[in-house]
Amino acid sequence: MYGLILFLHILGATVWTGGHIVLSVVVLPGVLRGRAPDQLLRFEAAFEKIGMPALLVQVVTGIVLARRLIPDVADWFDFSNPVAHVVVTKLTLLAVTVALALDARFRVLPKLDASRLTDMAWHIVPVTVLSVLFVAAGVSFRAGWF
Secondary structure, eight states: OHHHHHHHHHHHHHHHHHHHHHIIIIIHHHHHHHTOHHHHHHHHHHHHHHHHHHHHHHHHHHHHHHHHHSOSGGGGGOTTSHHHHHHHHHHHHHHHHHHHHHHIIIIIGGGOOGGGHHHHHHHHHHHHHHHHHHHHHHHHHHHOOO
16 A cells, blocks of 8 residues: 555655646746746646646645654644654645745736736745655655755
8 A cells, every 4th residue: 555655645745846847947938938827827737637636635645644654633733753853844745835825826917917927926826846856855765865
């Protein structure tokens, strides 16, 4: 069962992170150059169908994996345990990602036009960086980076 949970977690990370890298590196520069919010909205609508479920899978499997390593949730915040450092790091990255996503969803996207593309870029790039940091934090469980 552990292998399946880990596989689903990594698969979710692959979809989420890969999609945001494509968005930041391939889609966003063309959208900004062409001042074309419609291209960004089309990508967002298509990616949301697999990106949001991937993020949800990561959250659920991440909780299962964290509880496997540290069964008592209160101990997730015991900084004398190096594993707790990674759990807290991933929870912090998740909180910032959710805050940016909610701001984009309810403040930026409803009013998105050519003049507000830079505001959206200020959401896309940090979420991409956060997603890469999620992967780095996950690898750190085995590599001992934290």
